[in-house]
Amino acid sequence: MFKKILIANRGEIACRVIKTAHKMGIATVAVYSDADRDAVHVEMADEAVHIGPSPAAQSYLLPEKIIAACKETGAQAVHPGYGFLSERASFCEALEKEGIVFIGPKPKAIKAMGDKIESKKFASEAKVSTVPGWLGVIEDADHAEKIAGEIGYPVMIKASAGGGGKGMRIAWSKAEVRDGFERARSEAKSSFGDDRVFIEKFVVDPRHIEIQVLADAHGTALYLGERECSIQRRNQKVVEEAPSPFLDAKTRKAMGEQAVALAKAVDYQSAGTVEFIVDKDKNFYFLEMNTRLQVEHPVTELVTGIDLVEQMIRVAAGEKLGIKQSDVKLNGWAVESRLYAEDPFRNFLPSIGRLTRYRPPEEGTFGDIVIRNDTGVAEGSEISMFYDPMVAKLCTWAPNRLAAIDAMSQALDSFVVDGIEHNIPFLSALMQHPRWREGRLSTGFIAEEYPDGFAPVAPDGDERAVFAAVATAIELLRRDRLDRLSGRLAPHSGHLKRDWVVKIDAGYLPVEIVDGMVSIPMEVDLSIDGGKPLTVASDWRPGDVIWQGTVGGDSIAAQIRPALNGLRIAWKGMSVIARAMLPRTAELERLMPEKLPPDTSKMLLCPMPGLVVSIAVAEGQEVKAGETLAVVEAMKMENVLRAERDLTIAKLNAKPGDSLAVDAVIMEFA
CATH class of the missing domain: 3.40.50.20 (Rossmann fold)
Known part of the structure; x- marks a missing residue:
């Protein structure tokens, strides 16, 4: 060793x-x-x-x-x-x-499978089912357009040496092929130093399911079940799980055996992944083989109990695998959420900066739940523009799928990240989505369910009651603490004022204190908006970022941040400004005028910190809706900024090569 x-x-x-x-x-x-x-x-x-x-x-x-x-x-x-x-x-x-x-594997396997064009050819010769496509060299945009027409739209344009969703575009028309070809080739060269791309048929409503393989130098090759990786955004995986809620035992076995056959054909020696596209009828097509450890490997480790990194090291040292195919059992269910430094409310554009606060949920086994967090940052770490925006991989395991999802929801609510924008609100909301919870997935899930991007989730009546309960509990403790610090025997010390009003964003909810005493731990009964009393219990202390407790018997983990005239409370992907006050205060507050945001409709603002790659327009130029205005690069991804309406360029405020902060003005419109 x-x-x-x-x-x-x-x-x-x-x-x-x-x-x-x-x-x-x-x-x-x-x-x-x-x-x-x-x-x-x-x-x-x-x-x-x-x-x-x-x-x-x-x-x-x-x-x-x-x-x-x-x-x-x-x-x-x-x-x-x-x-x-x-x-x-x-x-x-x-x-x-x-x-x-x-x-890792030997050069022979890397050459055969690592290059996506060559791997397609090799798989086809090995009688592995593959997606129709063009595997030769594509000379230029005209050639790409011709090939796409022969295959039939939609098509996928992919970097040969690519991975992680970079250098990848879906094209539904001739125009999109030309633009996608140039963008994919540019990203491929920037990310991998190889600008070759290929084109293949895009399977509509596909699932992305991959098989984990493990092989040694002594002739043993195994498959360790599958991972469902269909929740993707811009071809980048966001949430993965093992096993897949879609596969049956027969299909799993067929996919696994085909993956092992492919691994043996190239004398594969290490951990690797064979990726498949699976249609609604469980027909599967070879997509590519990743001759390395996958980002999402932890979910396989959680359901099999096998440390893949340890096995890779042992195989590389010449040892035989100590397990047989019959030893591989899939136990329970695991879910992985990728935490990215990106703003979900700005179409998931990258965010950079220093982590002023970074407090993941506690790792370990808690009853029937396992929580694991793979990360490479700590409080004070800087998220730079030079590398991938992934901050952490949060994983949960439970005996069944819904329990694993609920554990993930609770863990996300308890994950504190300040200093950058991040996708926890989106991930938290996703865990509540009915289609996700039912397992009705495809790689188009995010685009289909969030066609206009991810917007703040508005709480319903029951959820507003939870926010009101938490806000009231915090305000009661705050007032009691102030009274005790001042040494005054106030009404909040020993008994409570009965009537309160909680403002949640622009709405008001009356709250009645039915019973209870202010203390730590707290336990009070509240009637919210005239409803049945709810018992609110918590050992939260002023200054804690996480309010952990129960409301009406349901376990709640909500994040608390100070906000102007109130608190920002985040829970299950929802975020509200809440303020508990006495009825007279609420009566006066209703009379306050609303402050309106400034008008930026005649400006193109930089949506994230990044480098201006190109400016596609000139001052005085008339532009039609949908035309490219500028391209900005951040974290190795090129982001095309397009006109949202017909307009005329009045002034250019930036030029290619400029490094811009978020919301910097790139250009102004007449």
């Missing part, structure tokens, strides 16, 4: 590998760029080596820097994680020449 390994990656996956290596008694070496000098993975590793400037192309993507770090530290093997150099055969070969072991 290895005594020391180097992790050629960063962030949560580097931390994940380090944890298993330390469990196995193996010393670890981290590598880091300028931006990651104070990163968590650097602190966790036994040693760390600086490998260059912040851009990945000048640090993490340079094989010679990784090899030099191995020689400097005496690392015997390299685990590549995912992304970066994980599927580059030339990197594997360069390591072999230096006598360093690559913890």
Whole structure:
């Protein structure tokens, strides 16, 4: 077994590998760029080596820097994680020449499966069911348009060396093929240093289901069940689960055996994933093989009990797999939510900044529930523009699917992140979505259910009552605390005023204190808007970010933030401004004028911090609705900003190459 390994990656996956290596008694070496000098993975590793400037192309993507770090530290093997150099055969070969072991498949398998065009050809020759498409070199946009017409719309344009949703576009028309081809090729070159793309038929209403395989150098190859990865946004997976709520035992076995056959055909040795598109009739088509550890591997680990990173290390060290196919059992259900640094209320555009507060829910086993959080950040960490926007992977396990989803909902409500915008509100709302809870999924789920983007979820009557109950409980404690600090024997010390009003956003709810005493822990009975009394119980203390307790017997975890004239309370993807007050105060507040936001309808604002790639218009130019105005790049993704209506350009305030803050004015309209 290895005594020391180097992790050629960063962030949560580097931390994940380090944890298993330390469990196995193996010393670890981290590598880091300028931006990651104070990163968590650097602190966790036994040693760390600086490998260059912040851009990945000048640090993490340079094989010679990784090899030099191995020689400097005496690392015997390299685990590549995912992304970066994980599927580059030339990197594997360069390591072999230096006598360093690559913890992953051999170059033959990487070459055969790592390139999406070559893998399609190989799978077709191996009689694996594949999606119709064009696997040759596409010369230009005209050629792409011709191919798409022959295949039939819609089509998918994908980067050959791609992954993570980058360099990928769906085209429904000729115009979209031309634009998508250029965008996909540009993103592919920027992200992977390879601008080749291919085109294939896009299966309508597909499910994205993948099979985890594991193989050693002694002829054993297994499949460890499947993962459902259909909840995607812009072809980027957002929520995954294992097993799939769609597959039956027969289909699972057929997909698994086909995945193993493909792995054996290329003499695969390590953990890998064979991805399939599955239609509504359970017909499945080979999509690609990822010759590396997948982002979503934790859900497989939770339902099988198998540490995939440990198995990768043992296989790379030449050991035989200690398990047989008959040993693989799927136990319970696991769900993974990817926490991204992005603003769900601005069409999920990237967000960067420092984590002023970062407090994940507690990890561990709690009765029938398991909570796991794979992360590479801590409070004070900076989310930069140079790398992927993923902050953490929150996972829950339970005996059944709905229990795992409910556990995820509670865990998300308890996950505190301040300093950046993030997608927890969306993930929390998704956990309550009826279609998701019923398992009626497709890769178009988010686009279909949120066609106009994700908007703040408005609470219904019962949910407003919960917000009112929490706001009242907090206000009672606040007033009692102030009375005690001032030394006054006020009405709130020992007994309560009976009548209150809670303002929730623009609405008002009357609240009556039926019974109870103010104390910690608190337990009071409230009648909200004339309804049946609800018992509110909590040991919350002023200053706590999470209000944990019960309302009417239901467990509640709500996040509390101070807001102007009240509190911002977030729960289950909903967020309201709430204020509990006495009836006379509420009567006077109703008379206050409403402050209106400024008019920005004649401006194009930068939707996220980023780099201006191009400006597509000139001052005085008339533009039609839907035409491109500018392209802004953030976190390796190019974002096309289009005109929402017919307009005339009055003034350009930015130029290509400018780095802009969020809401910076790019141009003004007449």
